[in-house]
Amino acid sequence: MKEFIINENDAGQRLDKFLQKAVRLLPQSLMYKYLRLKRIKVNGRKSEISCRLQPGDRVALYISDEFFEENRPGFFAAPAEVRVVYEDGNLLLCDKPQGLLVHEDDGGAADTLINRVKHYLYNKGEYDPAAEASFAPALCNRIDRNTGGIVVVAKTAAALRLLDECIRERQLRKYYLCLVKGCPRPKEGLLTHYHMKDERQNRALVFDAPRPGARTMVTGYRVVASNGRYSLVEIDLKTGRTHQIRAHMAYIGCPLVGDGKYGKNRADKAKGFDGQALYAYKLVFALPAGHPLAYLNGRVFQVQDVWFAKNGIPAVLDE
Numbered sequence: 450m451k452e453f454i455i456n457e458n459d460a461g462q463r464l465d466k467f468l469q470k471a472v473r474l475l476p477q478s479l480m481y482k483y484l485r486l487k488r489i490k491v492n493g494r495k496s497e498i499s500c501r502l503q504p505g506d507r508v509a510l511y512i513s514d515e516f517f518e519e520n521r522p523g524f525f526a527a528p529a530e531v532r533v534v535y536e537d538g539n540l541l542l543c544d545k546p547q548g549l550l551v552h553e554d555d556g557g558a559a560d561t562l563i564n565r566v567k568h569y570l571y572n573k574g575e576y577d578p579a580a581e582a583s584f585a586p587a588l589c590n591r592i593d594r595n596t597g598g599i600v601v602v603a604k605t606a607a608a609l610r611l612l613d614e615c616i617r618e619r620q621l622r623k624y625y626l627c628l629v630k631g632c633p634r635p636k637e638g639l640l641t642h643y644h645m646k647d648e649r650q651n652r653a654l655v656f657d658a659p660r661p662g663a664r665t666m667v668t669g670y671r672v673v674a675s676n677g678r679y680s681l682v683e684i685d686l687k688t689g690r691t692h693q694i695r696a697h698m699a700y701i702g703c704p705l706v707g708d709g710k711y712g713k714n715r716a717d718k719a720k721g722f723d724g725q726a727l728y729a730y731k732l733v734f735a736l737p738a739g740h741p742l743a744y745l746n747g748r749v750f751q752v753q754d755v756w757f758a759k760n761g762i763p764a765v766l767d768e
Contacts, residue, residue, distance in 0.1 A: 451517055455506040458584035458606040464491065465498040467508070470583035475516040488512055508582075522578050527564035529572050534599055535750050539608035539742065541566065541586075542732065544752050547597035547724055551588055563588055566602050575604065589613060590623070593692075598625070598729025599752060611742055615734070622733040625684040625694060626673075628726035628757050629703040630712065632680040636672040640697055641665065644690040652710060653696035666690045668697045679706065681758055695725060706757070726757040 453459075453471060468480055468489070475483075483489045484498060488511040491500055502508070510516075532544035543566065545551065551562045566586055570576035576586055589601040589612040601621070603609035615621045643656040644666035656663055669685035680703070684694050695711045698704060704712025707722030714722065730752045734745040 450509060450511050451514075452510070453508045453582040455502045455504055455508065455582070456580070457504055459582050460502055460504045460506075461606075462502055462583070463498065464496055464500040464502060464508070467502055467583050471508075472510065472512075472516055474518060475512070479512075483510070483512055522567070523559055524564040524567035524571070526559035527561060527568050529565065529568035531565055531569040534752060538604065540604060540612060541570075541602040542599050542750050543602060545592060545597055545600050547595055547728075547756065550594050551591045551600065562600060570604065589616060592729050595724035596727045596729065597756070599623075599732050599750065600729075601732070608742075611740075615736065615742070620735050620737075620740075622735060623686060623729060624731040624733070625686070626728045626730045626755055626758055627682050627684060627694060627698065628706045629680050629682055629698050630678070630706060631703045632675040632677055633670060633672060633682065633698075633701060633703050636675070638670060639687070640668045640670065640701065642697065642700065644688075644693065644696070646691045653690065653692040655696050655700040664688075664690065666693055666697060668693060670698075694727060722757070728752065728755045728757070730755050 455467075459467060459471075464484075465480065468475065469477070472480075480489070481498065484496070487495045490496065490509045490511075491502070492507050493509070531541070532546070534542040534544050536542070543562070545562050549560070549562055550558060553559070553561055553564075563586070566588075567576060570586055571578075578585065584606045587603050587609050589603055589609065592598055592600060601612055603612050612621075643659055643663040645654045645656070645660070645663040646652070647654055655666070665688065667687035669687055671683045671685075673681040673683055675681070682698070682703075686693060690696075692711070695705055695708050699708070699711035706726040707714050707717045708725040732750045734742070734748055736743050736746040740746070
């Protein structure tokens with residue numbers, strides 16, 4: 450028999466949703482069977498799958514030990530190194546290095562951003578998987594492996610719900626820096642085109658006019674510095690499409706330096722650009738009065754040292 454005592458992070462979930470996360474090795478069909486047979490009880494009584502768990506509830510499982518994972522958590526295999534931009538009791542803003550995965554892929558690499566975050570918070574005493582039946586620190590946004598920049602981490606279940614809502618309601622503005630070839634004209638504007646993903650090639654297709662299956666793509670941009678051959682550009686994403694910045698800038702004739710998918714990067718590699726020069730460098734919170742995270746309202750969080758734009762001016766512009 451194993452018993453879970455529901456804490457604040459686990460509260461509010463349906464019983465079946467909690468069990469799917471807390472006892473991941475238990476097949477869903479057996480979970481429903483054991484609930485019917487009273488081998489899974491809440492506070493000593495039979496419970497429906499739709500039961501909403503409350504703090505202090507006791508969930509007892511009279512099932513085989515084979516369904517429980519007791520091994521050392523996988524995040525210990527990742528370094529406990531996180532570049533912190535900002536942190537409080539609700540959230541962590543971390544600066545993801547270019548080349549680091551945010552989550553494990555099919556290759557099963559242990560060194561991912563989320564594993565580094567878990568290890569970091571474990572060392573601080575702020576996350577103990579043994580004390581959390583189903584919740585774990587979670588990433589609220591993702592960026593590509595070869596893009597660096599700020600990723601938002603929720604440290605509690607309540608913060609995760611709030612931050613997910615902030616992102617859905619566009620109360621969290623994300624800005625990117627990129628280094629492009631040429632110079633966009635005009636030097637500041639709003640690009641509106643139509644986007645479709647080619648799943649086979651994992652590539653975005655961009656069109657001038659609507660067509661079946663294509664979605665509107667809107668990108669705000671501002672040239673920060675330029676010598677005509679290269680430009681440092683700030684991007685304000687209005688939509689969130691696959692490879693939006695890379696595809697959109699290439700479409701207007703200004704591909705990102707180091708981007709081999711939407712441009713030519715052979716010469717860029719010789720200059721030290723092993724991946725696209727793109728960085729999620731700034732976040733701004735725009736929250737309504739009375740919001741639980743309103744203390745962040747209007748605050749700007751920014752990475753000061755972007756690898757291709759030291760002190761705001763890329764060295765390549767001097768060439």
